[in-house]
Amino acid sequence: MFAQHGLTVTIQLSGVKHNYKVFRELCRDVEVAAVVKADAYGCGLSGILPTLWGLGCRTYFVAHLHEGILLRNRLNSAAVYVLNGLLPGSEAAYRKYNLRPVITSQQQLDDWCRYCRQQGWSGGAALHLDTGINRLGFRLDEVADIADLSARDLACFDLILSHFACADEPQNPRNTAQIDSFTWARRTLCKIPKASLASSAGCFLGPGAHFDMVRPGVGLFGGNPFTAPTHPFKAVAQAFAPLLQIKLHRAGEFVGYGSGTRLEKDTLVGTISVGYADGLPRAVSGLPLRVYFQGVPIRILGRISMDMTLVDLTSVGRLSPQIGDDVEIFGPHRDLNAFARSISTIPNEVLTALGKRASRRYVEDMATADAARNDARPEMFDFVSNDSAGLLEDASGTLVAPAGFGTVYPNPQFSLESSLNAARPEG
Template sequence: MSIPVSEAGAVLTIDLGALARNWQALAALGPGAECGAVVKADAYGLGIEQAGPALAKAGCRTFFVAHLSEARRLRAAVPSATIYVLNGLFGEALETYAALDIRPVLGSREDVERFAAFCETIGRRLPAAVHVDTGMNRLGLDLAEAALLAEPGTAALAFEPALLMSHFACADEPGHPLTTRQIDRFAQMRGLFPGVPGSLANSAGCTLASARHDLLRPGVALYGARFVAGREPLEPVVRLEAPIVQVRGVRAGDTVGYGAAWTAPRPSRIAVLSVGYADGYLRQAGSTDRKTGAPVRVNGVICPLAGRVSMDLIAVDVTNAGAVEAGGMATLIGDGIGLDDVAEAAGTIGYEILTSLGRRYHRRYVD
């Protein structure tokens, strides 16, 4: 449940219309393929119960989550969806896959054997995806294991291979040689499973014609973060604004915040916001005398952070922003400040900023 705006330190606005349009833009890249959506990590932190129906309304039919608990929530929100669990089989919960019509992504020989044995026990040939490793070396069957699974008459085919998939390691870096090798290896592995649909394209892979196959599988691109180096992201989906709780003057040479890491170079005005690393605004985004931190927009002016991000508060140097008073609003994400701008200041990627945005915000969903 969203915190009332009067009790929250900041307001996070989530534009479900932009989310849907981003999905449509990615789907248009592969007119001969179906376009699914990755909504793991609670739809990258934005709410699976809200994002799932918005994407389904736009035309999405196939979804990917990481955990079985996420699949259960998504099934309740989008009853007709095809749902795959990327992280495979979970504990003793095999019956849940059958009961809720949820498809595991089988990424090891042990997963394959356990799921096949379960299907034999219940007398039903349930669908599942087979994950093959093409160079990520994380999850997936190697070529020899995939070839063994594909042999006619193997007992493992007590389940239905509904999808053959793999995952890119470097597709967000244009021209990386591993991407070409992965495309070639996946084509080789697809030859072992004639008639089984294939899925290789993550967000970055959607831009590569040779990677699209039958099902696109975009994730972070849907949510407005950069997904290919040097390429602008799609529409922004999130906006983070915080009221100014205090404005104070500091003298030249005064320090601000923990560790006295930032020193005022002149008489300055400092605005304090009730947002911190407990809200997912990462500590590494702060400013020091040697490093400029994340940007914040106040009165239409880009202002730098003043000092470290603390657990619940940040300070912003608003000296150049004109008349600033307590109760005014500051924009931390939005108005030209992208997820990736904050990520760069924090030494990370847009994925981490997006999935870290905390639960102490008032959440507004707009379309």
């Protein structure tokens, strides 16, 4: 295994397991689906799917049609909903890949029902109702007309859903208003079998918000969905970048683009292999942002460029930093959520901005991550998350890796039965 440029993102699969079980325990009487849009929130769809499938997750949500196709290429029998609606002329693709569009407007409703009638297709779809976020979806005053559709047209749908606007603030009265509106819509559209309102934060609003299915997203991957700092989730992702160069610069010299940072004293400057192409925003250049070397905070110098960032290593010179040593962007000394707060954003944005060129490596537990970064990787596998190949489910329900795809954690044959048994709590 050779050293690599760029960001290395280590994914703790035990964290995903813990977080899924948090939702399953919280929402005991309903189905717990998984939102895996944006390449499983930047954690790598191919690397995450075996764990979620092994936990018994059978329903998935993505944002785009091409994401649904990638997921279908990995799982034959999962129910896959595409959240961003039915674009004109895409009906046949949903049928070909057995995907379920989330219908958001009257035009989409007409197109989908007409296609299903003409083709005799009954693969399922969802209706998106706008209960207050005022984004995608049917207005509540359109629900009665939907209920008057023919039995044949209503049979095209197996789910109604909506989305909270303020679930990150549990005490916000808008949450109760949306629950009441969705409850009314659920009764009105009672011929459609299932209903779903809650995503990660909404799951914590009580059983009245759960309906038949919940669909957590960022919480599965360790992201805090609340405005308050406390949450029950375990960390899933850590990000490190290697040192490319170390140089002593003299007081009065300028560093970085625009010569915007003048050194006030002799400074040991390191260049790390991460930039805005890897999700470290250029806009935070000049802010008092810190990264970590062997647990010690070090400041960023100058402008963040596309592939590189300068850091002040003076305070850690006694630790003898070397080219190739890792610098922590977020991890054990400042987790994902704290890093997101430090750059005035949310963990969703941090994870999904990590970039496709980052190396994503998967460990069962973070206790093995240090050894993994030093090439002792007994429990690791590497995936290229945007590869056209992927995990496939064979006729016996086993996930297997096509030739050339890589090694599937923890072995080439992923037994669903053994994984489900392993995922069950002890006792």
